Amino acid sequence: MILRHRRPPCFTTSPAPNRRSDPGAWVRLWRRVLTIALGLFLVLLVPGVSYVQALTYRRSATWQMRSVEWLRDHGGSPLVDRIENWYYTAHAPTGSAPDPAALPAVVPGAAATVSRFAPSTHLPVLAGHSPVPGEGAWVAGRPDPAGAPAVYTSFVRPDPQHPSVVAGVAWIRAGDTRAHLVAGTREPGGAPWPGNAQVAPSDVPRLVATFNSGWKINGARGGFYLAGRTARPLRAGQASFVIDSSGVAQVGVWGRDVTMSPHVVAVRQNLALIVDNGRAASGLMANQGQRWGNTRNQYQYTWRSAVGVDARGDLIYVGGVNLTLKALTTALTDAGVVRGMELDIHSAMVSFSSWAPSAPGHVVPAKLLPNMSRPADRYLAPDQRDFFYLTLR
Numbered sequence: 001m002i003l004r005h006r007r008p009p010c011f012t013t014s015p016a017p018n019r020r021s022d023p024g025a026w027v028r029l030w031r032r033v034l035t036i037a038l039g040l041f042l043v044l045l046v047p048g049v050s051y052v053q054a055l056t057y058r059r060s061a062t063w064q065m066r067s068v069e070w071l072r073d074h075g076g077s078p079l080v081d082r083i084e085n086w087y088y089t090a091h092a093p094t095g096s097a098p099d100p101a102a103l104p105a106v107v108p109g110a111a112a113t114v115s116r117f118a119p120s121t122h123l124p125v126l127a128g129h130s131p132v133p134g135e136g137a138w139v140a141g142r143p144d145p146a147g148a149p150a151v152y153t154s155f156v157r158p159d160p161q162h163p164s165v166v167a168g169v170a171w172i173r174a175g176d177t178r179a180h181l182v183a184g185t186r187e188p189g190g191a192p193w194p195g196n197a198q199v200a201p202s203d204v205p206r207l208v209a210t211f212n213s214g215w216k217i218n219g220a221r222g223g224f225y226l227a228g229r230t231a232r233p234l235r236a237g238q239a240s241f242v243i244d245s246s247g248v249a250q251v252g253v254w255g256r257d258v259t260m261s262p263h264v265v266a267v268r269q270n271l272a273l274i275v276d277n278g279r280a281a282s283g284l285m286a287n288q289g290q291r292w293g294n295t296r297n298q299y300q301y302t303w304r305s306a307v308g309v310d311a312r313g314d315l316i317y318v319g320g321v322n323l324t325l326k327a328l329t330t331a332l333t334d335a336g337v338v339r340g341m342e343l344d345i346h347s348a349m350v351s352f353s354s355w356a357p358s359a360p361g362h363v364v365p366a367k368l369l370p371n372m373s374r375p376a377d378r379y380l381a382p383d384q385r386d387f388f389y390l391t392l393r
Helices: 023-056 063-090 201-206 325-334
Strands: 151-156 167-172 177-182 207-212 224-226 229-232 239-244 249-253 264-269 273-276 302-310 315-323 337-345 352-359 362-367 387-392
Touching (some): 167 325, 201 207, 207 315, 315 337, 325 337
Antiparallel strands (some): 177 387
């Protein structure tokens, strides 16, 4: 048997194009380069234009707040949630007493006297710790035309493990006031809403209080209804702030405590009730199904706010820094709330001001807590977020 060596197969390749002799090769190369460059430009241009618009949109907001909201609106919510959970749970408050600069000024002679016009709830002083001047004492605010205060303010310390934590409390007599909901320039979205995203100028002389609303509507797990328009469908079972045509506000579960009727003019929903029947809602700290925000949100030490009603139907607002959801709930129940809902959270969002006359036809605002970061007159200019205000009847 004769073995023959086979010659390996021959492979031939075409010579590389000589760009000097093939001008078309340069044209094709530059077309590819320009196509890639244009694609990258467009990929970066669209979000770039969107971000610039977010930074320059007509509204009252810091660039940091605008940046975080833009990131959330463009798919970044999971990342923002992780960062917030890490930061706010890792920075528990310290100290055995509040910073005096973070407390409302104690005005001699301003403490409320016991009367049928004052809050019925006696606010507690934190047990086991030295009392702080002004702690738990109701201070009378703007009077109605008959001379009875329409608003009282105070502060409590709702976290026994962290005695430096303070929550401001405001009580507003329902029979003296009318409630208003105003849509912002960005929230709840949709076509322009009536009101120009600010307190109506004609209402300013009668202002009693201005305060923030709830989470952004796409994270509130609820709806928004105002003046016959629905921005997001109202959801049964969700915590709801409801205003009727007479200006009376209620807080309750939609479909159980409050429902739609011809008299309803505004509904703002936000998550689930945190106080029900005068007690913390069942399952609050477990947060099953993320009823109160993303997982572990309830443990964040951050600015939080809430609103509720007491047994007489009067409104109570609570807000403060370094509050977990449990501490916020405790502040509400300490103030006598029977049904309460969380509003917005984090420093740039939480705002409450009470208003009092300084001269005929003129009023001046005072922050509920002096370390609230936004201006006291925040809502006299167009704001990006929806909000509430109360006027004298």
